[in-house]
Amino acid sequence: MTTNIVVLYHSSHGSLEAMAHEICDAIEQQGANALLRTFVQRQPHDIVISKEDLINCDGLAFGTPTRFGMMASQAKSFWETTSDLWLKGQLIDKPACVFSSSSSMHGGNEATLLNLSLPLLHHGMMLLGVPYDVPELLGTETGGTPYGATHVAGSNNSNILSKDEIKICQSVGKRLALIASKLQ
Numbered sequence: 250m251t252t253n254i255v256v257l258y259h260s261s262h263g264s265l266e267a268m269a270h271e272i273c274d275a276i277e278q279q280g281a282n283a284l285l286r287t288f289v290q291r292q293p294h295d296i297v298i299s300k301e302d303l304i305n306c307d308g309l310a311f312g313t314p315t316r317f318g319m320m321a322s323q324a325k326s327f328w329e330t331t332s333d334l335w336l337k338g339q340l341i342d343k344p345a346c347v348f349s350s351s352s353s354m355h356g357g358n359e360a361t362l363l364n365l366s367l368p369l370l371h372h373g374m375m376l377l378g379v380p381y382d383v384p385e386l387l388g389t390e391t392g393g394t395p396y397g398a399t400h401v402a403g404s405n406n407s408n409i410l411s412k413d414e415i416k417i418c419q420s421v422g423k424r425l426a427l428i429a430s431k432l433q
């Protein structure tokens with residue numbers, strides 16, 4: 250049986266997009282199918298999320314940049330259209346994880362991860378963090394938290410993903426695909 254994981258993100262400057270690609274690659278390496286989705290059409294290759302994508306998926310990775318310590322408005326607007334799914338309990342028990350980036354190390358990315366988690370918890374999804382058996386989590390001097398993968402983009406968004414950030418993105422993609430396939 251195919252395991253379908255939606256990787257849903259918003260990105261203005263490419264950080265979240267790069268993280269989403271790392272997560273997708275790890276999902277595919279586990280033999281699952283990664284469906285890359287965005288909230289709005291920013292680039293020709295973007296595929297905008299539909300409610301059917303969420304209803305039919307076996308797992309969800311959800312990420313946006315940090316905006317004043319919260320999720321990007323594009324994502325908030327989308328979640329506010331999902332009351333019908335909530336009423337029918339259509340996302341209950343699906344595994345999920347969250348990821349984010351911020352300009353500065355202490356610019357609120359952990360708060361954003363918690364904020365990203367809230368609509369998923371309201372929908373009854375099962376949140377996966379990053380366990381400390383991922384060695385990069387203890388040693389990282391860039392992004393990466395127990396609440397989800399993060400990236401520190403820098404004040405002009407010029408930082409590429411660090412080796413630790415990449416490993417942590419890959420670990421969440423792998424774990425999400427593994428757990429989603431076990432729950433099928």
Ligand SMILES: Cc1cc2nc3c(=O)[nH]c(=O)nc-3n(C[C@H](O)[C@H](O)[C@H](O)COP(=O)(O)O)c2cc1C
Nearest residue numbers: 260261262263264265314317318350351352353356
């Ligand atoms: C309206 C706005 C609010 C932001 N708020 C924060 C913030 O609270 N903390 C921070 O470190 N960076 C903040 N940033 C910077 C973004 O988080 C950063 O540009 C983003 O993580 C880069 O991701 P992207 O390349 O995927 O767009 C903000 C940017 C904008 C436009």
